[in-house]
Amino acid sequence: MVNNLLDRIQALGHGTLAALSRLGRANVFLMAVFAGLSGMLMRPGLLVKQLFSVGVQTLIIIVVAGLFVGMVMALQAYYALVDFGAEDSVSVMVVLSLLRELGPVITALLFAGRAGSALTAEIGLMKATEQLSGMEMMAVNPVERVVAPRFLAGVISMPLLAAIFSAVGVMGGYLVAVQMLGLDSGAFWSQAQSKVELFEDLGNGMIKSLVFGFVVSWIAVFEGYDCIPTSEGLGQATTRTVVYGSLAILILDFVLTALMFSK
Amino acid sequence: MSEVLIKIRGLKFSRGDRVIFNNVDMDIPRTGITAIMGPSGTGKTTLLKLIGGQLRPDAGSIEVDGQNIHQLKTRELYELRKRMGMLFQSGALLTDLSVFENVAYPIREHTKLNEAMVRQLVLLKLNAVGLRGAMDLSPAELSGGMARRVAMARAIALDPMMIMYDEPFTGQDPISMGVLVKLIKSLNDALNICSIVVSHDVYETMSIANYVYIISAGTVVEHGSPEDIHSSDSEWTRQFMEGLADGPVPFHFDAPPLFDDLFAVSERRRG
Amino acid sequence: MNTRTLELLVGLFVAAGLAALFMLAMSVSNLASFGGDEGYIIKARFDNIGGLKVRSPVSASGVRIGRVTDISYDSEGFEALVSMSIDPQYNTFPIDSSASILTSGLLGEQYIGLEPGAEEEYLVAGSMIDITQSALVLEQIIGQFLYSKADE
Numbered sequence: 001m002v003n004n005l006l007d008r009i010q011a012l013g014h015g016t017l018a019a020l021s022r023l024g025r026a027n028v029f030l031m032a033v034f035a036g037l038s039g040m041l042m043r044p045g046l047l048v049k050q051l052f053s054v055g056v057q058t059l060i061i062i063v064v065a066g067l068f069v070g071m072v073m074a075l076q077a078y079y080a081l082v083d084f085g086a087e088d089s090v091s092v093m094v095v096l097s098l099l100r101e102l103g104p105v106i107t108a109l110l111f112a113g114r115a116g117s118a119l120t121a122e123i124g125l126m127k128a129t130e131q132l133s134g135m136e137m138m139a140v141n142p143v144e145r146v147v148a149p150r151f152l153a154g155v156i157s158m159p160l161l162a163a164i165f166s167a168v169g170v171m172g173g174y175l176v177a178v179q180m181l182g183l184d185s186g187a188f189w190s191q192a193q194s195k196v197e198l199f200e201d202l203g204n205g206m207i208k209s210l211v212f213g214f215v216v217s218w219i220a221v222f223e224g225y226d227c228i229p230t231s232e233g234l235g236q237a238t239t240r241t242v243v244y245g246s247l248a249i250l251i252l253d254f255v256l257t258a259l260m261f262s263k
Numbered sequence: 264m265s266e267v268l269i270k271i272r273g274l275k276f277s278r279g280d281r282v283i284f285n286n287v288d289m290d291i292p293r294t295g296i297t298a299i300m301g302p303s304g305t306g307k308t309t310l311l312k313l314i315g316g317q318l319r320p321d322a323g324s325i326e327v328d329g330q331n332i333h334q335l336k337t338r339e340l341y342e343l344r345k346r347m348g349m350l351f352q353s354g355a356l357l358t359d360l361s362v363f364e365n366v367a368y369p370i371r372e373h374t375k376l377n378e379a380m381v382r383q384l385v386l387l388k389l390n391a392v393g394l395r396g397a398m399d400l401s402p403a404e405l406s407g408g409m410a411r412r413v414a415m416a417r418a419i420a421l422d423p424m425m426i427m428y429d430e431p432f433t434g435q436d437p438i439s440m441g442v443l444v445k446l447i448k449s450l451n452d453a454l455n456i457c458s459i460v461v462s463h464d465v466y467e468t469m470s471i472a473n474y475v476y477i478i479s480a481g482t483v484v485e486h487g488s489p490e491d492i493h494s495s496d497s498e499w500t501r502q503f504m505e506g507l508a509d510g511p512v513p514f515h516f517d518a519p520p521l522f523d524d525l526f527a528v529s530e531r532r533r534g
Numbered sequence: 535m536n537t538r539t540l541e542l543l544v545g546l547f548v549a550a551g552l553a554a555l556f557m558l559a560m561s562v563s564n565l566a567s568f569g570g571d572e573g574y575i576i577k578a579r580f581d582n583i584g585g586l587k588v589r590s591p592v593s594a595s596g597v598r599i600g601r602v603t604d605i606s607y608d609s610e611g612f613e614a615l616v617s618m619s620i621d622p623q624y625n626t627f628p629i630d631s632s633a634s635i636l637t638s639g640l641l642g643e644q645y646i647g648l649e650p651g652a653e654e655e656y657l658v659a660g661s662m663i664d665i666t667q668s669a670l671v672l673e674q675i676i677g678q679f680l681y682s683k684a685d686e
Contacts, residue, residue, distance in 0.1 A: 045537070051544045059547060095562045126358075134355030137315050138369045138417075139344040160551025167554035170562055192562045194591070194598065202558055 026222045029143075033151050033221065036144030040152070046145065050153035054115045058161060061110055066165035069102055070094060070172030078181050087183060091192040094173035099196065099205040100261070103166035105253050108212035111158060112245035116220035119150050120241040123224025124234040132225075147225060151217045158213025159206050166205070204260045211252060216245045268293040268425060268457045269314060273323035276306070276313065283309055285481035287323070291474075293424075296451050296458040298472035300465065301479050302503065302512070307461040308352070310478075311427045314459075315349060316340045328424065345373055348418030348426040352433060354410035356402040362389070362413050363398040369420045388416040391453075392446060408439025415446060425457035426450070432464040440464075444471055465504055469493075477503065573600050573619035574659040578633045578646075583614045584669025585644045586635055592618045594648040599624045602646065618646060620657075628653040632665035644669060 040046060077093035123146060126132050132142040170192075177183045196202070220241045227237035269291035276284040283306035291297045299307055312318045314325055316332045325332045330343060356365045366385045370376060376384070389395040392412040402410060411431060418426050428447060432440050448471045451458040462468045469475065469489045476486045477500060485492060485500050492500065502510035518524060583605065592600040600620035608615045620627075630651030637644050657663070 048537075048541055048544050051547065052540050056543050056547045059550075091562075099558065099562075129353050129358070130351040130355035131357055133312075133317060134349070134351055134357075134414075136317055137344055137347065137349040138372065139341040140369075140372050141341075157547075160548060160554075163551050163554040163558065167557050170558070189561060196562050197589070198559055200589075202555075202562075206555070 022226070025226060026218070029222050029225060030218055032143045033148050033218075036141060036148035037152060039141070039144045040148040043145075046149040047152060050149045051157060054119070054150065054153040055157035055160065058111060058115045058157065059164070061114055062107060062161050062165050063168050065106060065110055066103075066168035067172040069106060069165075070098065070169030070174075071176045073097060073102070073169070074173035074176035074181075078177065078183075087181075088187045088191055089195075090177045090181075090183060091170075091173065091188040092195045094177070095170055095192045095196050096201060098166045098169045098173075099201045101205075101253070101257075103162045103169065104205050104208040104212060105249060107162040107165045107209060108158065108216060108249045109246055111154075111161060111213070112216045112220070112249065113242055115154065115157070116216050116241045116245050117238045119154065119217070119220040120224040120227070120238045121234065123147065123150070123221060124227040124229070124237050127225065127227060128229035128231070128234060143225075147221045151221050154217025154220065155210070155213045158216070159209045162205065162209035200261075204256075207260075208253065208256050211256065212249050215248050215252060219245045219248065266293045267291065268328060269459075270326040271314075271323070272326075274313070274320050274325065275322040276309065276318070276320045282481050284320075287478065287481070287483055289476055289483065289486075291457060291459060293457050294455055295473035296447065296460060296471050298468045298475045299459065299461045300463055300468060300475060300477050300503070301484075303463060305478050305480070307463075307478070308429050311349065311429055311459070311461055314427065315344065315347060345369075345421055346424045348421075348423040350411065350414050350418050350426065350428045350431060352430045354402070354405075354407070354414040356405075356410055356413060356417070358402050360402075361398070362394065362400050362402065362405070365402065365413060366398075366417045366420055369417060373421060384420065385416075388420055389413075391419070391450065392416045393442075406439070408435050408442065411435075411443060412446065415450065419450060419454065422454070423456065425459065428458065428460045428462075430462055431460065432462055432467050440467060447471060465506070469504075479503075573621050574625070575603065575617050575619055576657050576659070576661045576663060577615060577617050578663040578666050579608065579611065579613040579615055580633075580635060580666050580668045581613060582668040582671060583616060583644075584635055584637075584671055586616065586646070586669065587643075590643065591645045592620065592648060593645060594624070594627075594650070599648070616646070625656060625658075627651075627657045629655040629657055629661065630665065631657060631663060632667065633663045634667035635669035637670070 073094045074090055077090045078087055081087045081089055081093070123132075126142075126146060132146065135142040135145060174185075174188060177188055178185045223237040223241045223244075227233045267290045269289070271287060271289040271291075274284050274287040274289075275282075287310075299310060301307055309318065313320055314327065314332065316335070319333055327343060328346075330339070332340070332343070335343065356362075357368065360368065363385055366388055367381050370381050370384055385398070386395055389398055392415050394409060394412055394416065397405065397409065397413070402413070405413065415426075431443050431447065435443065444467050447458060447460065450456075460468055460472065469492070472489055474486070475489055475492050477484045477492065479499065485495055485497055487495075492504065495501065495504075499511040501507070502512060508514050586602060586605065588602055588605055590602045591598050592602065600618050602616060603619045604617040606615050607613075627648060628651040630653045632649045632651065634647050634649065635644055636647045651665075
């Protein structure tokens, strides 16, 4: 009985220590990635390749999602506002929610699912097939050659993708509000312009997406590099990227929102 | 035995609670093929990673060409690694590059040769392993044996002083096994370098090795020329060399007598 | 895929991202109508500012010309002191202009409306607007209405 209890407490301690040591490894790893960035910048070709697979290949899903999110937002805002005779403010609601929340957050969630998991799987597979070890034995630093370009591509792509998501979302909102619901096109833009602040709303949204891009890319490359090099370990690492990445995005979103918009 | 290239003294290494090496001493000569054999799971691959400086021992030292691997700074270690070639079990070719680019990779990384010279070098290296015709293929299109041969061409790309082969014969059909055996031998003789072959394929390894170490349970059980090993009267060595099912390594995993075990189920559950 | 196509696509991607940012900045946010805080500051005192907030718009004849930058309480005059930043291109408001706190629509937010006066001299940075009209507070309006009804 007492032994059983002690076992559980020990398991708790073991789990805590394991989590802490993972966190420590992740930080040490991040430092190594930073150190590798400078060496990587001498080979811009590596970055271009990763910008393609991280950014360009995520573009389609971002555009489609952005369009429909914008359209739904416009519909919902219309039904909520029409009762108050304030349907001209549809654009304000669509634009503000896209810029402040939906743009950065949904883009980051899709990014974690599409690009993040791919990054983890790619790096993990290279580890499992000894390609990373092979590079090390060829006196080539795999963190610099494999990890750093992927990380940087993630950090660069996220804000761009979020901006595209929001812009496409606004156009979707415009389609629904003006073409479908027959609101005035001039009012749509002028209402938004009078209420949306450049730095407050657009700027803070971009900062959010930059932070999300940093964190998701970090989690993705770390999980890949730290994974157990078997097919099972690889699967778990990919799942962890999506789960931890998504949770980190939502938690950070709350923290950032509290810091930015509370006055 | 010629001059020593790799000197291992008092090597200790463990993973978690499992002791992999316990006080291992080895001398690997500068030229010729040294085979390191032992049953699966004795840490042969680990030994190669220790020599390559990818793992750190708990105690003891490994000197390669007079330099203590684990006291080198990263930069010095990388310098030393340029003179080491390693052939991984899977070949470890970079999957997003063609065969040609894979062999060219270390040359491009570490030299400033112009494109024409890189091409010449790569073609020569690929020719040495008989795969010049496959230079435009991608690694995914190669068979396992061919991938290993490409990896060999890559390992000798910078004319190293030593090549480490990690289980080069595992999972190969007889023909590609024969090709690999011949290649290891001919590359070693042509380049006059140090080759370390880690394997448990007794027949193939013994046919080319100049010197053999047999390790088991964390220690060197026996070492000597292939003839010495063949004529060894150690019971353990005989079991390993001849592949006998029962001997010093018992057929049965450690267990209480069968009779006790069969009728002890209910008691054990309670304990 | 060769390097050229790859770089081309990446270039398009980056350009699209920047274009999206630009579009958001220009057509949806207030960048086009009022850029930054480099306007000149003028001040006004109000008995009651109602729901006026920092960043509320300042407009003249319905055109937005600036925004409220600071609201504080003057404990000597027992009045609210409002600072507003006015776009420098509108620098010809006479010194006797008046400021009122108005409400856009029935439920809309409150803003400051500037009504130009007739003097030759213009408002400059640091000027104080003397003629002000406070926000209408619903309770006061109802109260006045009830009193006037009771008087009848």
